[in-house]
Amino acid sequence: MSEAGHGLGPEHGGPQNKRIALLISVLALVLAFSETLGKGAQTMALSQNIEASNLWSFFQAKTIRMTVLRTAVEGTEIELQQINLPRTKEAIEQRIAAWRKTAERYDSEPETGEGRKELAARAKAAEGKRDRALAAYHHYELASAAVQIGIVLASAAIITGIAALVWIAAGLGVGGIVFCAIGFFAPTAVHLF
Numbered sequence: 001m002s003e004a005g006h007g008l009g010p011e012h013g014g015p016q017n018k019r020i021a022l023l024i025s026v027l028a029l030v031l032a033f034s035e036t037l038g039k040g041a042q043t044m045a046l047s048q049n050i051e052a053s054n055l056w057s058f059f060q061a062k063t064i065r066m067t068v069l070r071t072a073v074e075g076t077e078i079e080l081q082q083i084n085l086p087r088t089k090e091a092i093e094q095r096i097a098a099w100r101k102t103a104e105r106y107d108s109e110p111e112t113g114e115g116r117k118e119l120a121a122r123a124k125a126a127e128g129k130r131d132r133a134l135a136a137y138h139h140y141e142l143a144s145a146a147v148q149i150g151i152v153l154a155s156a157a158i159i160t161g162i163a164a165l166v167w168i169a170a171g172l173g174v175g176g177i178v179f180c181a182i183g184f185f186a187p188t189a190v191h192l193f
Contacts, residue, residue: 017158019166020154020157020158020166021158023154023166023169023170023173024151024154024155026173027147027150027151027154027169027172027173027176028147028151030143030147030173030176030177030180031144031147031148031151031176033180034140034141034143034144034147034176034179034180034183035140035144037136037140037180037183037184038136038137038140038141038143038144038183041133041134041136041137041140041183041187042133042137044129044130044133045130045133045134045137048126048127048129048130048133049126049130051126051130052123052124052126052127052130055119055122055123055126056119056123058114058119059116059119059120059123062106062107062114062115062116062119063106063116065106066103066106066107066116069099069100069102069103069106070099070103072099073096073099073100073103076092076095076096076099077096079092080092080093080096131188132187132188133187135183135187135188135191136183136184136187137183138183138187138192139179139180139182139183139187139190140179140180140183142176142179142192143175143176143177143178143179143180143183144176146172146173146175146176146179147172147173147176149169149172150168150169150170150171150172150173150176151169153165153166153168153169153172154166154169154170157169
């Protein structure tokens with residue numbers, strides 16, 4: 001059998017194979033983008049998950065402190081009814097007022113953003129960023145899978161000469177580009193899983 005029969009003859013570097021090689025190069029470029037963007041999205045999702053978890057822990061700590069102070073106020077108010085000494089009663093009332101003010105500050109502290117209400121809003125915002133990053137990550141993963149399969153099929157087309165594999169590879173490449181675009185521009189618009 002001649003070298004031409006093994007794909008090593010003149011048609012080895014023919015125009016069809018050059019086009020397929022160009023397709024493989026484009027698919028590899030799309031793969032590089034989807035993998036890079038996917039890793040970035042995955043890192044962002046992990047970071048925002050940690051941020052949300054930390055904020056919810058801080059929220060719980062503030063809730064516990066606020067509850068302890070409110071309980072102390074209630075108990076002390078009951079004891080205050082039995083005290084007849086005016087100076088002692090006034091000192092206890094001042095302490096109760098300070099506790100109430102601190103409990104209110106634990107509930108809402110817009111100046112620092114560390115009141116319960118502000119912490120809950122920040123935690124929900126971090127969860128939203130996390131969810132968006134996870135949705136983007138899933139789209140980038142789908143893009144990577146489509147493009148990888150496209151590269152394999154395009155490579156097989158060079159060996160087998162089956163033109164349909166090139167068209168399928170190109171279609172998978174377009175699908176990969178579409179999933180990258182969805183992941184980048186509107187990751188929450190399409191839900192596949």
